[in-house]
Amino acid sequence: FFGGGRQQQVNVEAQAQELRFYMSMYNHMVDECFLKCIPTKFKEGDLNAGETTCVDRCAIKFLEAHTKIGATLQKMNQGM
Amino acid sequence: FFGGGRQQQVNVEAQAQELRFYMSMYNHMVDECFLKCIPTKFKEGDLNAGETTCVDRCAIKFLEAHTKIGATLQKMNQGM
Amino acid sequence: FFGGGRQQQVNVEAQAQELRFYMSMYNHMVDECFLKCIPTKFKEGDLNAGETTCVDRCAIKFLEAHTKIGATLQKMNQGM
Amino acid sequence: MAFAGKVDPTNPQMAKMMEDMQVADMMRLYNDLVARCFRPCVENFRSSHLDSEEEACLEKCAQKFLKLSGRAGMRFAEQTEKMTAPK
Amino acid sequence: MAFAGKVDPTNPQMAKMMEDMQVADMMRLYNDLVARCFRPCVENFRSSHLDSEEEACLEKCAQKFLKLSGRAGMRFAEQTEKMTAPK
Amino acid sequence: MAFAGKVDPTNPQMAKMMEDMQVADMMRLYNDLVARCFRPCVENFRSSHLDSEEEACLEKCAQKFLKLSGRAGMRFAEQTEKMTAPK
Structure with missing residues (x-):
């Protein structure tokens, strides 16, 4: 119980x-999908249908890429 | 008066x-105006007359853009 | 001897x-040399001979550029 | 935030930290957004003031970016929940 | 790290700080690498899933980047040692 | 700094913080400047050493950047003062 402050401190930092x-x-993810899905001639403030579909797919593909690269890093770490 | 240290601490962090x-x-602002006003063939170390005018205008326009985008963010925050 | 904790704290921050x-x-350096030496069609996971040579030279040139720009900053600081 | 579920907000230290991080992130977003939209929208420096076309461009750029952030955040929350789901 | 020689690791505060910085740097590397490789490797959004070509591209990109980092780190260590050598 | 007027320098904690931030900012500036100027100035890797043309390019790039920073800082100080003027 005593010393719990210290423990909690560590925990807060790890969570941070x-x-x-x-x-x-x-x-x-937002940066890359803005780059990939939004042409720089901004015709309107809303996302149009094509842009919306693109963002949905881009977000999912980005997270898949995250997993793929995580796996690659782990494989290389073990190989060395 | 007591506890002033704590108050001051908060204040320092807010100012930071x-x-x-x-x-x-x-x-x-400096990054964008370097990009917009300085051709990458660097002929001399000084800013020439055209570059100087460009930087002055670029800086002011950048700050106007800052204000414009701040207003847009606020409008959207209220709209949602 | 007393107060050494404070001294050490300062030292740790400076070293950090x-x-x-x-x-x-x-x-x-890694960012710039990846940009300069690796074509974005990634044919294999290894560095080939040309890329390896390029990275070696790029790293050394980058550090020379670091020194050169450091000297320029110092010269300008003194001139003003 | 899309990842608010990642931490325990009942811990007061944690709540304070999240608040600080949100303020910092909001400021970062604001400054990044200005630079990001300035680049494609402001291309001539014949005058010191934004013309109406540039202003409209900046506004649409900021709106589009925020809507994209929201949309991408929904996908982000769904997918990261899926990954960590079977507790 | 290529610059581990720059600090005194016998100081426990220093060791703790280096450990924190290494964790933060590893996380930064991971996130940056994803964005860096996503950009050239994923160009179409006709589907919501990576195809095998995109997966292979991401893997080769990450491998090449890490090998380049290691190689550049060797040059970095040699050269910065040279600069600070005559103690 | 162009925004030194934004804080109270008589507060010793504040002065210490500003000093730390200035050192960190100077280091960031230095590292960013090297990368920024390396990119347009160093384009061939047929040798391991900078040639005189590359050295001259780096020097002019750094000088121009610093002069631009100073000039832009003057405009920045004027304009942000105007915004916050009627105290």
Whole structure:
């Protein structure tokens, strides 16, 4: 019970790091999908049908790429 | 009077965050205006007359864009 | 001897800042050399002979550029 | 945030941290968005002021970006939930 | 890390700090690598899933990047040692 | 810095924080500048050493960038002062 403050501190930092990881992953995803799906002539403020479909697919493919690259990193780490 | 340290601490952090905001804004402005105003064949170390005028206008337009986008964000926040 | 904790704290922060500087320098170097030496059609997972030579030279040239720009910054600081 | 489910918000330290991170992220978003939209929307420097076409372009760019962020966030939340689902 | 020689690892505060920085750097590397390889490798959005060609491209991209990092790290260590050598 | 007016420098904690941020910003500037100028100035890898043309290019690039920073900083200070002027 005593010393719990310290334990909690460590825990908060670990969770903060995890949260930062997810935020960075999400921000990268948004960046890449904006680049891939939105032509730079902005005709309107809404996403049109084609853009919406593109974003949905882009987001899912980006997360698959995340998994794929994670697996590659792990394989290489073990191989060395 | 007691507990003033804590108050001051909060204040320092808030000001630090504001300062970081302005630094980031300024750094982005410099990046964009370098990109827009300076051709990558660097003929001399000084800014020539055309580049100087371009930088002045670019800086002002960038800050106007900052205001415009801030207003757009606020409008959207309220609309949702 | 007393108060050594404070001294050490300062020292740790200074070393942390130095380490962050070297990490950023190294990360920029890797980014630039990937851009310069690796065509985006990835034919294999290994570096081929041409790419390996290019990376070696690119890394050394990047560090020379670091020194050169450091000297330029210093010269300008003194001139002003 | 799309990943709010990743942490325990009943812990007051955690809640404070998340709040700080959200403010920092909002500021980052704002500054990045200005640069991102400035680049394609403002291309001439014959005057010191935005013309109406540039203003319209910036507004549409920001709106589109935020809508894309929201949409992508929905997919992000669904997919990361799926990955961590079978507790 | 190529610059591990820059600090005193016997200091426990220093060791803790280096460990934290290494974890943060690894996470940054991972996220950056995904974006970096996604850009050239995934170009069509006619489907919601990676095809085998895209998967192979992502894998080769990640492998090449890590090998380049290692190689460049060797040059980095050699050269920065040279600069700081005559103590 | 162009935005030094944004904070109270008589507060010692604030002064310490600004000093730390200035050091960090200077380091960031230095590293970013190297990458920014390396990209257009160094294009061939037939040798391991910079030739005189590349060196001259790097120097002019850094000088131009710093002069642009200073100029843009003046405009930045003027405009942000205007925005916050009527205290």
